[in-house]
Amino acid sequence: MKGAPRRRRIPGALITGVLVLAWGAAQADVAAVRAPAQPAPATARSAARPIHKSAIASAHPLASAAGREILAQGGNAFDAAVAVSAALAVVEPSSSGLGGGGFYLLRRADGSATLVDAREKAPQAATRDMYLDAAGQPIADASTDGPRAAGIPGEPAAFEYLARKYGRLPLKTSLAPAIRLAREGFPMYARLQSGIRYKRGNLLHSPAAAKVFLTQGGEPPQIGAMIKQPDLADTLQALAERGAAGFYAGRVARDLVAGVRAGGGIWTLADLAAYRVVERKPVTGEYHGARIVSAPPPSSGGVALLDALNILSGFDLGNFDPATRKHVIIESMRRAFRDRAVYLGDPDFVSVPVALITSRAYAAGQGASIRVDKAMPSDLLPGVDAPPGGMQTTHFSILDSAGNAVAATISINLWLGSGYMVDKTGVLLNDTMDDFSAKPDQPNAFGLVGGSANAIAPQKRPLSSMTPTFVTTKDGMMIVGSPGGSFIISMVLLATLNYVDGMSAADIVKYPHYHQQYLPDVVDYESGALTPEEITVLQAKGQKLKEGRRAWGNMQVVTWDFASGAVQAASDPRGEGAGLVY
Ligand code: GLY
Secondary structure: OOOOOOOOOOOOOOOHHHHHHHHHHHHHHHHHOOOOOOOOOOOOOOOOOOOOOOOOOOOOHHHHHHHHHHOOOOOOOOOOOOOOHHHHHOOOOOOOOOOOOOEEEOOOOOOEEEEEEEEEEEOOOOOOOOOOOOOEEEEOOOOOOHHOOOOOOHHHHHHHHHHHHHOOOOOHHOOHHHHHHHHHOEEEEHHHHHHHOOOOHHHHHOOHHHHHHHOOOOOOOOOOOOOOOOOHHHHHHHHHHHHOOHHHHHHHHHHHHHHHHHHOOOOOOOHHOOOOOEEOOOEEEEEOEEEEEEEOOOEOHHHHHHHHHHHOOOHHHHHHHHHHHHHHHHHHHHHHHHHHHOOOOOOOOOOOOOOHHHHHHHHHHHHHHOOOOOOOOOOOOOOOOOOOOOOOOOEEEEOOOOEEEEEEEEEEOOOOOOOOOOOOOOOOHHHHHHOOEOOOOOOOOOOOOOOHHOOOOOOOOEEEEEOOOEEOOOOOOEEEEOOOOOOHHHHHHHHHHHHEEEEEEEHHOOOOOOOOOOOOOOEEEOOOOOOHHHHHHHHHHOOOOOOOEEEEOOEEEEEEOOOOOOEEEEEOOOOEEEEOOO
């Protein structure tokens, strides 16, 4: 690209070695604040805990209510997860849906955990260079707009898998609230209205989407107008009656493929028929006695979270002044995001060195390169501006009274996904193909760069930042996650540190965020996240600060205190969600 800074790809391990040499001079400072010996990790579950209530936190009150309705009918957390996901597909179509996918982190009542990977997959006809022009340059908007940007959805397959393997209720029961909401409608609200206004240009090119999300005059509906989605209700009904086959085969599948191809996409019936969720072992680690369980690749979320926490384990954050504490956390983010860019991709296609990146020895090398007095410049690899992290994607947290828990982060990627709804299905297509690296080191919509590990290939899952996470201490447990693209990882990192420090669920969700993702070499922060004094100190250390024009994230947290049985459910006040204790 003419005039663009040239990028150099430098292997992470090499960078670490260079940094340790270059920055090691300040290690006397670091040694003074090394962490004390860590307490023993919390056990997954101790005996004889008091009876506790169920709790749900999600991004929309109607979705939380759908989950509660299913718990009241004898469903467990996994049935409720189906109900909440399906309801969000209806009432928060800007953020997730049947046309998308995501990650369901499950905790069984015995404390064991697993992850259902329902991430979208590249169609069989996808090619490495499909979003590049003849000169090898990215074609503007090609990986974000219209059906060609859509991967094969995973969320409908997750519904059947969760219900069959882990739930107690049939799909037709768990999907009933969502079907009702799609048929009877829900009232338009401000955040969805602004998402529609932002994506209006795309929606106007998709008659089915325009029919649902725009007035006859082509404008977003007024606040409070009822949004009805009869085609989506029919598709949900097909799922309720036939399970995954109601979506991936038969009438709905034929309509999906015909609609995608009519819009220039490349899906086939075989792509849909071949889609399967994958059950994966979560990544696990410890931070100051807390046990962390999170999403493994193809999400980068858990690995980057553990990478940062392992680095921070080498410091006693409580001993720092507030600005230096934030500086060290920012430096841990910088290093974790660098590893994300270099190493991570779909583990079914590339070898991801998870054990290495999440090891204490590796973190010690990373930590040794951190100077408490000075930011490490990222300008070895020049960056570009990232858009403000938004509320694309959605998260919900559920705990049932038996101790089953779900942390689910699900998505159609950017606001209203690709902006294309397939006629007769009510399915709004994702634009998750943009989460691949269309070109090595070319930033995607979140300003994230990646290498060949995340290159496009048929049937491959694009790398994600979604970070559904369980944090367990000896006293209790937090179920946490958030939307926000690359910012998700930093938000969950801050939430983890805050929970370990004893913060309540309500304070964790409203905590002001800051974020560093290696490239661009900038610390984004929300208004109020840094005091004027902290800004002065961080700038003096060399941090390049950029205040965001708006808030980001929509965190949903459930906490459970083991001794008292008290549970809390908190929904981020930046959104309009609801935390219910039932
Ligand atoms: N689509 C956003 C992510 O998965 O990171």
